[in-house]
Amino acid sequence: MAFDLIIVGGGRMGGALAKGLVKANWCAPSALAIIETSQQTREALALELPGVTVLASLELEHVDTERTGAVLAVKPDQAEGTARLIGAVGVRRLLSVVAGLSTKRLEAVLPSGAAVIRSMPNTPVLVGKGVSAISGGDFATKDDLDWASSVLGAVGTVVRLSEKHMDTVTGLSGPMPAYLYMVVEALVEAGVHQGLTREVSRELVIGTFEGSAALLAASGETPEELRSQVTSPGGTTAAGLRMLEARAVRAAFLEAVAAASERSRQLGR
Numbered sequence: 230m231a232f233d234l235i236i237v238g239g240g241r242m243g244g245a246l247a248k249g250l251v252k253a254n255w256c257a258p259s260a261l262a263i264i265e266t267s268q269q270t271r272e273a274l275a276l277e278l279p280g281v282t283v284l285a286s287l288e289l290e291h292v293d294t295e296r297t298g299a300v301l302a303v304k305p306d307q308a309e310g311t312a313r314l315i316g317a318v319g320v321r322r323l324l325s326v327v328a329g330l331s332t333k334r335l336e337a338v339l340p341s342g343a344a345v346i347r348s349m350p351n352t353p354v355l356v357g358k359g360v361s362a363i364s365g366g367d368f369a370t371k372d373d374l375d376w377a378s379s380v381l382g383a384v385g386t387v388v389r390l391s392e393k394h395m396d397t398v399t400g401l402s403g404p405m406p407a408y409l410y411m412v413v414e415a416l417v418e419a420g421v422h423q424g425l426t427r428e429v430s431r432e433l434v435i436g437t438f439e440g441s442a443a444l445l446a447a448s449g450e451t452p453e454e455l456r457s458q459v460t461s462p463g464g465t466t467a468a469g470l471r472m473l474e475a476r477a478v479r480a481a482f483l484e485a486v487a488a489a490s491e492r493s494r495q496l497g498r
């Protein structure tokens with residue numbers, strides 16, 4: 230039986246995508262298959278996604294060359310070998326979520342003319358609030374990009390970019406949850422240092438983190454405007470911000486994104 234969509238690699242990213250697609254009714258569960266080498270992960274996915282086919286390997290009979298698309302969601306070191314197998318069973322449209330892997334390298338292991346769409350999602354896809362950037366390879370048409378947008382749109386928002394920007398995305402929104410969690414961790418610790426219990430400090434910090442993101446999204450105001458609204462001249466927030474500037478926190482973020490983007494470039498070589 231051929232499927233509409235085959236997700237190859239049912240780990241964190243592939244599993245989250247499958248759950249988002251089922252929840253969004255992107256296709257009937259019976260039109261979706263997940264190929265996953267780990268038996269334990271296969272069993273967990275089969276329990277969580279009734280009606281979705283979860284298999285250990287990809288075969289010719291699973292693919293209708295005209296309509297079956299695949300998502301490549303394995304670790305970078307397994308990606309090109311796995312893409313080669315996907316191409317060998319007749320898939321002509323591939324959406325990759327693999328960090329740092331260029332469309333050129335994927336095109337080189339797929340049958341000539343196959344459409345490749347490279348993407349960079351981030352972990353909030355696990356709760357349907359991811360942000361993904363996509364870019365198409367040499368043979369990807371507008372239809373292929375629309376298809377990729379609709380797949381990733383099931384688990385968040387999608388931005389289309391030229392591939393030359395993908396390493397920057399890989400250094401910015403890809404790891405950004407980790408950057409922000411580090412900020413949250415540090416602020417919880419700061420509350421503890423000032424005498425709060427860890428539980429109270431965590432409640433204050435995480436609640437403020439969620440509320441601030443919601444306010445930014447709902448108000449339509451820029452981060453600069455919202456920040457200046459809580460910074461009265463000579464007040465407490467101004468004293469705190471002055472210290473952050475003195476410790477070059479802004480410059481540290483510029484350097485962090487530059488370093489992560491450079492690492493993505495290195496991985497892609």
Ligand SMILES: NC(=O)c1ccc[n+]([C@@H]2O[C@H](COP(=O)([O-])OP(=O)(O)OC[C@H]3O[C@@H](n4cnc5c(N)ncnc54)[C@H](OP(=O)(O)O)[C@@H]3O)[C@@H](O)[C@H]2O)c1
Nearest residue numbers: 238240241242264265266267302303304305326327328350
């Ligand atoms: N997690 C993120 O935040 C994130 C963000 C953006 C992009 N990505 C990208 O998403 C990709 C997957 O990351 P992940 O975090 O989801 O990794 P993961 O949890 O390790 O998932 C990959 C899964 O694929 C399985 N697998 C390996 N080779 C396979 C094959 N040939 N056929 C079928 N299944 C196979 C692995 O099984 P075994 O354990 O048995 O090897 C594993 O369960 C990576 O390339 C990463 O760059 C991840």
